[in-house]
Amino acid sequence: MKGQDNPLSDTKKRIIEVAGKVFAESGFRNATVREICKLASVNIAAINYHFGDKKGLYLAALKHLRTVSFEQYPLDAGSDTSSPPEERLKAFIMQFIKRIHGCREGESPWLRMMIIRELMEPTEGLDVIVGEIVRPTFGALSAIIRELLGKQVSEKTIRLCCGSVIGQTFFFFYAQPIREKLFPADRSSTSETKVIADHITSFSLNAIKSYAVPKKGR
């Protein structure tokens, strides 16, 4: 009775889930198929059978991570297109943080780690990340910022503002190890995450609105 709507065999699914963790934590090269197979309790030859080779497994794991992340944290949650853009920006930032950096206690930010590793040593996985993760995210953010800035503003300016927003979120979570060493008080926690999200929201809104002011007067 099990698995009646499960297109992935148990073994294959188990391997993919383990691989997601291991690849995120160790990177493509450092991760070993041996470790993955051991953790998944399968024979090492199973990788070749199900995924062809290590790279095939890596791409499968990356795509799986994306799928799960998008299902858990859809981009348009928490607001709808009729909401004012300020509110939608706030919702976007919170959702983006949850999706990319994880939010539940103990949940490891695998997707973010995969993205960062791909930026250091790009593989075919970068195309997956850009095409299926970054592009739709940028699209959603662009729409909000375009509405905040008004139609007269150039696309280039919108791109730059998108980068400023995304860049802030990346930094606060990605550079967490440094921040904790510098300021032990800012230890990661659910409430600290909310503080950061609020800061990014207001910092960005303030900046963007100033950009937009010239067109309306001042």
Added chain:
Amino acid sequence: MKGQDNPLSDTKKRIIEVAGKVFAESGFRNATVREICKLASVNIAAINYHFGDKKGLYLAALKHLRTVSFEQYPLDAGSDTSSPPEERLKAFIMQFIKRIHGCREGESPWLRMMIIRELMEPTEGLDVIVGEIVRPTFGALSAIIRELLGKQVSEKTIRLCCGSVIGQTFFFFYAQPIREKLFPADRSSTSETKVIADHITSFSLNAIKSYAVPKKGR
């Protein structure tokens, strides 16, 4: 007392310089001592003799990179403490970009790559980075932002604003591979670097000034 006019043997110096490039470009694990020795034209056993092991060489190379970077791009260049804070923020951002991300054409952003790698897989090198690179940088930026915001603002707010500024610079350069795939027009170049630096400066100034307003009126 030995080596009074030769604190580093030529061999050792040569190895360190090569290692800096190779470690930055390939990461700790992927870099091979064989390649480093070949490029430095030294015997493979020299690493063990001079640095103990691969990790010892890595730390030596990291420290060397920091020294060179700080000598080439001192933090306070381009302005002095008597300048208005807006101007000093602008100078800081430009200098930070040059130091961390490189500025000359073809120059590899070794220091940034080392930092990013340490963030993914912290080693002893992270202490070096935090203590000798990040802390003074944050200190300088904090001073500028504190002056912009006024004394009434909490240290926490200042830290958050520092993060927002640094985060933006990191993103634009670190995520360069993604940005190029998404927007081929924004290819990296000296002029594009200037555009980005100006954007970060005005975006941040706008945001910070808005933060500061409430205290003086509104």
Added chain:
Amino acid sequence: MKGQDNPLSDTKKRIIEVAGKVFAESGFRNATVREICKLASVNIAAINYHFGDKKGLYLAALKHLRTVSFEQYPLDAGSDTSSPPEERLKAFIMQFIKRIHGCREGESPWLRMMIIRELMEPTEGLDVIVGEIVRPTFGALSAIIRELLGKQVSEKTIRLCCGSVIGQTFFFFYAQPIREKLFPADRSSTSETKVIADHITSFSLNAIKSYAVPKKGR
């Protein structure tokens, strides 16, 4: 009594035919059951089911190759026992070349390759080759040479002459890769095959007749 009109299941037959090609071209070890199964469009477990293991399939393929070869190129074709022995030797050499080395353009000399491989690393297949291929061939050739030499000549001499004839044919075709590298002009072709067959015939006839002469006078 089953399979009265289907002694070999289609699947089994298909596998054998594919295996003959693959084993001849790649040798026993280098050939993979996976490739054979893929080319034959059968499941990989079918080999185990039908033939026990890889070696069983190999032997089956070898026997099939022999059967086909003998059906296509019967030994006594092109002449009959009433013909003069010179003519029969000529016919034998041509037929032997066709059978062992192939004659049609693009036809791979599978049987020869199998024989050569068995000579390098004898398996049970060598018994099949000796008993069902070599022995009748040697018998036919012996009869011709015996007639050419006369009854007084020892069996040992006949055996040596048989070896000389067979040896020449083997060399010219088997060492083809070397001959082409040494003398690019002697590239393999239908006409070149005929030139070689004629040479072997006259060379051998000349030699054998000289052998025979002493007995009749001089």
Added chain:
Amino acid sequence: MKGQDNPLSDTKKRIIEVAGKVFAESGFRNATVREICKLASVNIAAINYHFGDKKGLYLAALKHLRTVSFEQYPLDAGSDTSSPPEERLKAFIMQFIKRIHGCREGESPWLRMMIIRELMEPTEGLDVIVGEIVRPTFGALSAIIRELLGKQVSEKTIRLCCGSVIGQTFFFFYAQPIREKLFPADRSSTSETKVIADHITSFSLNAIKSYAVPKKGR
């Protein structure tokens, strides 16, 4: 004091000698570097260090085999250019047999096995074999046969006769396993080798002289 004129380290030499045997007996693919290293009592990584990879070792072993074989059995031994061609052909055949097939009891015919394997599955080694082994051998034999046939005979005819001579020697020794199965009396031995060499010599001389006759009369 040892090895004062020994350009090869003991280890390297040991590996090459073992590799020659193993590659000849098992072929390039079937031979394993693990077995070679075990027999040579060296670490498996020594192959990478000294020869780059398996193929490098293979080529080194092949060249070593050639060198040893040529030093032990120089082509022009047993006769000089002033001898009559009949005598020189006899000497050539005996020497060729010794060189390629081995002559001492228990001596394995490694060089022949290597050649045969290269003919089945050519690698870069075939170029070595053709260039450094086959070409000079054919050159020496050609000279003898040209003298036997006279200048009027075409180069093509000389090539064909060379092939006939070489082909016979190959067959008798290469097909030894079959010959022993067919005619147990013809077991390999020093005296049998002499019988074969004499047969090939007279068989070939008879044939070649008949070729040459037309030019002088008949």
Added chain:
DNA sequence: AATGAATGAGCCTTCATTCAT
């Protein structure tokens, strides 16, 4: 201070075979 040689551990991959259905 420096070197060439050697080592052992580990990695990815491939293959024939077998199991459960």
Added chain:
DNA sequence: GATGAATGAAGGCTCATTCAT
């Protein structure tokens, strides 16, 4: 009869490290 999934045993190669000089 036939299949997809799974297994264990090797195999070639790479790497950091160490040894003897």
